[in-house]
Amino acid sequence: MSTPQMAVLKTKAEEVPTTTPTVQASTESREVLTITNVSKFFERANGTTVPAVDGVSLAVRSGEFLVLLGPSGCGKTTLLRCIAGLEQPDAGRIVIDGKTVYSSVERIELSAQQRTLSMVFQSYALWPNMSVFDNIAYPLRNRKIRKAQITDDVHRIAKLVGIDEVIGQFPNHISGGQQQRVALARALVSGDALVLFDEPLSNVDAKVRKDLRIELTALQNRFGFAAVYVTHDQEDAMELGTKIAVLEKGKVAQVASPREVYQNPASRYVATFIGSTNELEGKVVSVDATGLYIDTPLGVIRSERPHGGFAPGDEVVAIFRPEHGYLTPAHPGTVNALKATFRMELFSGSHAEQVVTHNHKVYRVWHGQEQEHGSEAWIGVAPEKVHVFER
Ligand SMILES: Nc1ncnc2c1ncn2[C@@H]1O[C@H](COP(=O)(O)OP(=O)(O)OP(=O)(O)O)[C@@H](O)[C@H]1O
Ligand SMILES: [Mg+2]
Incomplete structure (x- = not known):
């Protein structure tokens, strides 16, 4: 089976540099991309918007490495295409490297070719009739750069990305992982300050994917470009991102560091989209200075985290991660002893997960001993690990 090829759409630089800007690390930090209030609406065939x-x-x-994360259809690709100039927004403003490339108010709209950025896609072929060398060199050929300089740059980038040994090959004679590297090299050789990625790793196997993530991070640290990277894979997002923007139906649900998004999710949507969760729906019974108690089908659960000012009677959901849950020999009356039924232990290599159920709903905790199937099990969790959101 052949792996889909990946390619780069390189937009032309407006000003042709006299010397190649490639393979230069930049240390100063500046704002490379600013998106303000950008909207894009599509008309469906049935007339809905x-x-x-x-x-x-x-x-x-x-x-910075900004990851746009969210489920299928949340608007990731559309936003990326608006930045690239492949889609015209309906409103807002986009500034790339200090230059306004789109403004609905000022009626500015620069074409894709006029925007100084590189793009790496998942599903566009590399030039199949060009060698790896020529594919990488392609963006440089449009510029007034000496031939010897181009040869130098291409070899240097190819080496950096780890494809120097296949530089004379054609794209369909190299592996999917190598094709991804060629596409990456092609984006990097341009030396643009902004590189856009749309799911570039979705067609490589798990092992290569892990290697490429590390490589990509290393290359970004070295070149210092600003990256916007679209994915629906939370592992990609957590490992690559310096910032993650979680999108929900075209809106930003939260933008923060991977750690912040994981540890302090802004909503139920964010909490459940990133990482595993146990969710207990219930009603607030009482609120005090340090937390609140919630009545759930498994018993009363206490949370001691900042929350959205809930009051008794509010319908909420209590959420905690499996790694914070444990099976406890506790009994009724203890804070956060939640009664359920033991089902099984799932061993995944790095840890064992204890699976319990209540009314056909599954809960998972990472700490505790395997019990007899069908026996009574008590889940424990520290109140400071319990998030509370509105339902
Ligand atoms: N050309 C188009 N015409 C009409 N609707 C569109 C068009 N392109 C995208 N959409 C709609 O806009 C929404 C966002 O689509 P988009 O492709 O940006 O999602 P996505 O987050 O990239 O999804 P995926 O993870 O599946 O790639 C979806 O509801 C989609 O159906
Ligand atoms: Mg998409």
């Missing part, structure tokens, strides 16, 4: 991108504001500095 889809807010694919809905009032999005984001900023990316050089050296």
